[in-house]
Amino acid sequence: MARVRTEAKREAILETAAEVFKERGLDGTSMSEIAKRLGGSKATLYGYFPSKEELFVHVSLGVVSKQILDMIETMPNRAADDPRDVLLNVGRQLIRRVSNEDAITAYRLAVAHGRIGNLGRIFYDAGPGKGLKVFAAYIEAATKAGHLSAADPAAAAHHLMALFESETTYRRALQLDDDISPEEVEHTVTRAVDVFLAAYGVPKASQATRE
CATH class of the missing domain: 1.10.10.60 (Homeodomain-like)
Structure with a gap:
């Protein structure tokens, strides 16, 4: 039976x-x-x-994904705010969460066992995929509000995610760093936001004209 x-x-x-x-x-x-x-x-x-590794990924995703989604899901509602403030705030919290040990271990396992039980897709859809959708919704709303300029919000969301993770995630995943200090998080996020706004930001004068 x-x-x-x-x-x-x-x-x-x-x-x-x-x-x-x-x-x-x-x-x-x-x-x-x-x-x-x-x-x-x-x-x-x-x-x-099917395996302890897959179970661990699901456990970690349940915790980390909820923390991240609770943190970023209100981003589209802040489209009228200064994007620098919004992105710095989100970036600081995001990096702290995705670089903690459980999140990094889940990422490693999803990469190593991605084709087993469709684990790679499960990890992506429950984690980065949801984050990218929220980022895209925020970028689209902020563009309509005249604070950003992104012809393709989905592509801009990928760029933003990559910038946030560029200096930390891979180093943690490859075990090159044991931890990331608050000072490193601050510098990393500030540089990421600077680069993103250099590409997608709208000069203050232009924002004032639209308003």
Whole structure:
């Protein structure tokens, strides 16, 4: 008789796994321990998540994606504000979250196991893909408000995301840096915003004329 998968069971697995990963880290966690705490079998666990690595990515995405989306989803509502203020604020918070250890580990695993269970697509859609959509919506709204000038908001969103991550994400992913100081975050984000506004910003005089 085929086992019936339920969303409630899936959420219970994610919740239990999050507790174990938090206590023991990825390397110190086993599927046996998660199943034991869950009160079920490893077979049931594997029926939902084919590997410990995939389970970790889903757990990390659930935490990091919610934090990031809660932070950036109001960006389009700030289209009338000074874009420098909006982007600096978002950039600082974004870099801190995407460069933390769990987020970086999830990124590494998604790259390494991307074709297993469509993990790469799952990671992209739940993380960067959602962020890019919000960025594009903000850029389009800010362009209509006369504060930015982007003929292709979707392309500009990719540029913005790449600029924010250019000095930190790959170095963390490749384990070249153990951490990023608040000072480094500030300098990195400021440079990224400067470059973005050099390409897509509107001179203050032009903004005043439109207003």
